[in-house]
Amino acid sequence: MDITGLSYDGKFVFLNNEIIATLGAIELAYDGGELVREATFILSSAKYNEYAIKIIKCVQENTKLKSNNIKFEVEVELKNE
Numbered sequence: 001m002d003i004t005g006l007s008y009d010g011k012f013v014f015l016n017n018e019i020i021a022t023l024g025a026i027e028l029a030y031d032g033g034e035l036v037r038e039a040t041f042i043l044s045s046a047k048y049n050e051y052a053i054k055i056i057k058c059v060q061e062n063t064k065l066k067s068n069n070i071k072f073e074v075e076v077e078l079k080n081e
Contacts, residue, residue, distance in 0.1 A: 008033040020048040036071045046079035
């Protein structure tokens with residue numbers, strides 16, 4: 001999947017230097033015997049709904065949260081038009 005033009009700075013996801021999603025929350029959960037971190041990103045507009053999967057990939061590839069014991073999941077909250 002091509003994520004050209006997307007970047008992540010730890011709080012915002014950018015498409016060609018324009019903010020398209022903001023980190024809304026980080027949650028820590030215990031799921032199936034494992035600790036899981038969940039990061040939820042909120043889109044700035046419904047016009048970016050189509051980028052949700054690419055945002056997930058961009059954040060996962062660029063995240064600095066690395067732990068052997070905690071899984072990291074990324075969610076994108078879609079906007080209604």
